[in-house]
Amino acid sequence: MEIDVLGSGSAFSVSRNTSSLLVTDSQQQRWLIDCGPTVPRALWQRDLSINDIEVMYFTHIHPDHCAGLPALLNRWKSFGRQAPLTIYCQAEHRPMLQQLTALATFPKAEIGFDIDWQDIHDHWTWRNWHLSSAATQHGQSNLSLRIEVDQRVLFYSGDGRPTPATINLMQNADLAFQECAVATSLADDASHGDVQSCLALAEQLDLSSLGLYHCYDEELPALTDAIAQQDNVFLSYDGLHIDLNATTPVIAQVQQHKLT
Ligand SMILES: [Zn+2]
Structure with missing residues (x-):
């Protein structure tokens, strides 16, 4: 399983793309997440054909996670x-995403290829x-994603603070990405992650690699300092390929x- 970090930034970052992953398995089956x-x-800068992405997964539909859909x-x-x-x-997000799909072709309705809309479930298989998915704690319902393929496990939080359900999905992940907005502690009922809770999580789960992302630009220096002594936690960045x-x-x- 290969992971290409298309974007690692927060909603209004001036230096990073909005957060998104491209995930490709050993058979060149490819998902775009957000x-x-x-x-x-960022996608057009890659050497991909127009048919290469087979699946898109939307954690939620805040604009920084879905507004690129009509252009793509x-x-x-x-x-x-x-x-x-x-x-x-998510079922309740489908009508809004379908409006973005309509915008992609307006004033015509025909897009030229089939789009198969599917609801996210707790557990399912695709080929x-x-x-697996689970809800984080976020201002809008956000479903994090666990992918298991090629004998490897990837976890991607989307937006939001970890919950017992998402922490469960992070277990034994070879690589986990967790949204982490700031380097100061946020209240337990906050809708974003903070570095203290992420570090605690990395230790609690004994994660081999935890990538923090979706950080506010101005927090990046403090976040870099906060994780400097951690050998299993890193700040994700655009163009990272794993x-x-x-x-x-x-x-x-x-x-x-x-x-490099
Ligand atoms: Zn959001």
């Missing part, structure tokens, strides 16, 4: 995509992938990328 406004250009679909339509697309989202099936440990891959 699609905020700056994600389409518009490109696929314009360049003649034919491969069917599956979109996983040889095993998926191969979970490589023999090189994740943290070493994170460091190598920074050096």
